[in-house]
Amino acid sequence: MTQTPSDTTASGPGTGAIGRFLKATEIDTRLLGMVGALIAIWVGFHLYGTIVNGNGVFLTPRNLWNLSVQTASIGIMACGMVLVIITRHIDLSVGSLLGFSAMVMGIAQVWVLPQWLGLGHPLIWILAGVVGIAVGSAIGAFHGWLVAYRGIPAFIVTLGGLLVWRGAAFLLARGETISPVDATFALIGGGPYGSIGATGSWIVGLLACAGIVWMLVNGRKQRREFEFPLRPMWAEYTLGALGCGLVIGSVLLVNAYPWPVGIVKQYAEANGITVPEGGMYISHGFAIPVLILAVVGIAMTFLMTRTRFGRYVLAIGGNPDAAELAGIDTRWMTVKIFALMGFLTGLSAIVASARLNSATNSLGQLDELYVIAAAVIGxxxxAGGVGTIYGAIIGALVMQSLKTGMVLIGFDAAMQDIVVGIVLVLAVYVDKLYRTRAK
Structure with a gap:
């Protein structure tokens, strides 16, 4: 790529070095604010642990790896909640729907499918997952139909769903815990065997870096083709270095967390491997739930930014009446948005139940709070019309970081709820201030 006269048009004048940098690189200032808040939370909890307990454990490979796995379930649902809130609706049923879908999958793979296919059949985990996602999608579409074609407010429909599907989950198994799930299904929840290891993580990292470079090169090509202002070359290189640096840093982090000694011994005995005197180091690498979240984030970002569906979502959120006058079938779009929310909730139910290796009636309780908070914080x-997928994922990471940090420093459950409530109110207040300044 060579410098052209139009390369400098994107930078323009700025109020200072930082302002010119942000304008040239086109980095979202709200994204920077979220990242800054996340770093502050991490450092704050780590320093608190160091000062009070003498050992800061928050910024360790083990805790950050566990944090990423714990974020996956909420993050997946937050990606769908972005679309729901953009179109000026809300979904309060996602936590109960997750619990209901997980219970259906648990019953399918523990009570039903083994009788038909035989215990340990390789299709059990696949069929169970398909059933869970189908149930979530169907219920989500039903909610959307009630909202769009029967004119019932989404708040009421999904509040009713919150109660109905929690009760239905209890009735399905008479309040019992369904456990253990299929062994292959359980790998989707993470853990030593539910990770891809050091080599696999490096492959994923290198592919991600190649994708970042391709996006920058292709984006610049399209800008030139449509005669849009180009970013300066130094800005392109900076974005590429930041993106690839973040990816490589993540790979190094997850590879720095080894398997527990007991698991290593079990693995060595099962495979006839002699463990050296100094022990054997096996890295976890990226956990499968984290990779699922990454794929969902990429797919949803593509859907929102590169497809007609995404443009329709933003148009409906900006002005529903104008969108309908422009020929958009807003009611059918509402059904599809809620069905997509249900699909992602079913997928999240797979991750959550696999991680617990069971389906319980309490699974997903209060998840609706954390999912909505993640989207708003992100x-x-x-008010509708504004939202990003990557912002919701970062918001989910912020919420889970708060929960994990408060557990590590010994906050009781009541204090945790107070802090989460305060953070949610502050996030909405900050959004209001941001929109006021933007006018």
């Missing part, structure tokens, strides 16, 4: 406006 910059999705409750």
């Amino acid at each position: 910059g999705t406006s409750l």
Whole structure:
């Protein structure tokens, strides 16, 4: 790529070095704010642990690896909640729907499918997952139909769903815990065997870096083709270095967390491997739930930014009446958005139940709070029309970081709820201030 006269048009004048940098690189200032808040939370909890307990454990490979796995379930659902909130609706049923879908999958793979296919059949985990996702999608579409074609407010429909599907999950198994799930299904929840190891993580990291470079090169090509202002070359290189640096840093982090000694011994005995005197180091690498979240984030970002469906979502959120006058079938779009929310909830139910190796009636309780909070903290406006997928994922990471940090420093459950409530109110207030300044 060579410098052209139009390369400098994107930078323009700025109020200072930082302002010119942000304008040239086109980095979202709200994204920077979220990342800054996340770093502050991490450092704050680590320093608190160091000062009070003498050992800061928050910024360790083990805790950050576990944090990423714990974030996956909420993050997956937050990606769908962005679309729901953008179109000026809300979904309060996702936690109960997750629990119901997980219970259906648990019954399918523990009570039903083994009788038909035989215990340990390789299709059990696949069929169970398909059933769970289908149930979530169907219920989500039903909610959307009630909202769009029967004119019932989404708040009421999904509040009813919160109660109905929690009760239905209890009735399905008479309040019992369904456990253990299929062994292959359980790998989707993470753990030593539910990770891809050091080599696999490096392959994923290198592919991600190649994708970042391709996006920058292709984006610049399209800008030139359509005669849009080009970013300066130094800005392109900076974005590429930041993106690839973050990816490589993540690979180094997950590879720095080894398997527990007991698991290593079991693995060595099962495979006839002699463990050296100094022990054997096996890295976890990226956990499968984290990779699922990454794929969902990429797919949903593509859906929102590169497809007609995404443009329709933003148009409906910006002005529903104008969108309908422009020929968009807003009611059918509402059904599809809620069905997509249900699909992602079913997928999240797979991750959550696999991680617990069971389906319990309490699975997913209060998840609706954390999912909505993640979307709002990530910059999705409750007024509609504004929101990003990556912002919701970062918001989910912020929420889970708060929960994990408070557990590590010994906050009781009541204090945790107070802090989460305060953070949610502050996030909405900050969004209001941001929109006021933007006018």
